[in-house]
Amino acid sequence: MHLQDFKLERFLAQYEFSAPHLLCTSDCESVHLADLLAMEEGAEGRFKDLWLGYTESAGGPEVRREVAGMYSAVGPDEVIVTAGAEESIFLCMHAMLGPGDHVVVQSPAYQSLHEVARSIGCRVSHWTLCDEDGWRPDIEALKDHVTRETEAVVINTPHNPTGCHMTREEFQAVRDIAEDAGAWVFSDEVYRLLEYDPASRLPPMADIYEKGVSVGVMSKAFGLAGLRIGWTATRDAELRRRVAALKDYTTICCSAPSEFLTALALRHADEIVDRNLGIIRSNLALLDAFFERHADRFAWVRPTAGAIGFPRLLTGESVEAFAVRTVQESGVLLLPSTAYEYGDSHFRVGFARTDLPAALQAFEAYLDGRTA
Ligand SMILES: Cc1ncc(COP(=O)(O)O)c(C=O)c1O
Structure with a gap:
């Protein structure tokens, strides 16, 4: 058995804990341990007795x-x-x-x-x-x-x-x-x-x-x-x-x-998932508007479920080069499709975190600055 490097994990590992704006994460916003324990009476005591x-x-x-x-x-x-x-x-x-x-x-x-x-x-x-x-x-x-x-x-x-x-x-x-x-x-x-x-x-x-x-x-x-x-x-x-x-x-x-x-x-489960779907819905509305404003640069197929989407970069440049430059120059992390061995023109965006509005704002400012 010889496993090749996990390209997505290797790419993310370079930036995930240092880039200020993660715009490609696939998981929903997490919580603190105390918040989870507070969901049920007596849970904290039972946890300590474990x-x-x-x-x-x-x-x-x-x-x-x-x-x-x-x-x-x-x-x-x-x-x-x-x-x-x-x-x-x-x-x-x-x-x-x-x-x-x-x-x-x-x-x-x-x-x-x-x-x-x-x-x-x-x-x-x-x-x-x-x-x-x-x-x-x-x-x-x-x-x-x-x-x-x-x-x-x-x-x-x-x-x-x-x-x-x-x-x-x-x-x-x-x-x-x-x-x-x-x-x-x-x-x-x-x-x-x-x-x-x-x-x-x-x-x-x-x-x-x-x-x-x-x-x-x-x-x-x-x-x-x-x-x-x-x-x-x-x-x-x-x-x-x-x-x-x-x-x-x-x-x-x-x-x-x-x-x-x-x-x-x-x-x-219902309470936790409802909260996370609420974050997703409001972030998706921001992304829809963003991709409409930048329709000349990106093609967006709106997801119907989950926390991620896979727009296409229309400028013809390598999406991997674009993603590396974007994270290095603006601190916004995108995940290029090369990490999926799926060509070099799509990138993953993630939208289940509460800091998406700030990340998207930083991304847009960077794009506008570059084309100004
Ligand atoms: C489709 C899919 N399967 C499995 C996993 C692995 O999940 P975990 O990291 O929680 O083990 C992921 C994580 O991104 C995923 O997207």
Whole structure:
């Protein structure tokens, strides 16, 4: 197994903790520990009394019960709690796939969704989205990619980086195409709950398909990335057994304080997610107006869910050079599409932080100054 550098993480690592204006983050605004504990009477006392031994490898019963509460066909014993979604992706890919297996991955994608499979020796086909199609997934093209030899179809909806969200029909079609081929659907659902129209929320893939694997996390919709808690939900007992066996070699179990805080946050999920959607809605209105003012320079396909979008730079210059210059000269961090191996003309913007208005103002001042 040889993993290539994670381009997105390496790019962000250079600037993420020094640039004053992060205009490309994918997680929602976080909170202080005290704010989370204050959501429930007695939580602070219970937190201080917490036993700091190992937790159960698959996650403690309380946290698994709360996670399972977000599914209708998945029970607490069908959830494995992991160190972020990242560990879930790594373990599931290793549990599902072997050298030579064929995997179809929706692209552009968060790199681990294809790189882990590639490093195992899989044959990876990219099911690519285009902004000319408004980032809509082309179901006919997926049918061409998936054959009886396909082991897994890997999707991510709401999508990083485009902010496109599959319709119910598209999601069901992915499921049906995979079922016809006898393939897994590995469904990265880390931006679930951040649908702008609540009616567009999809059922988790693990609920609607026995060979479906749903991955969730506390980092995005809940804004609790520092907990480093994610999970895998699947009804397939053998896959869970293999994931659990691999976990003995990565983290064994998750952090007890993080599991406690995750269960607490999930009991208050609606309140937390409503607040974060409020931030997203007001920031999106600012971005819409910004992109309208700069329509000669950027093409903007408005996201329909999640915390990020993927505009195109129309000036013809390298977006990577543009992003590096922008952060160095103005302190505004954008993420170029080269980090996704998706050409050199798009960049990711993130809009679920409360400082977006200031970041956008700094970006616009920089653009105006440069063209003045
Ligand atoms: C689509 C997707 N999957 C997985 C992850 C990993 O999540 P975490 O960092 O919380 O493990 C991310 C993080 O950006 C992501 O965007």
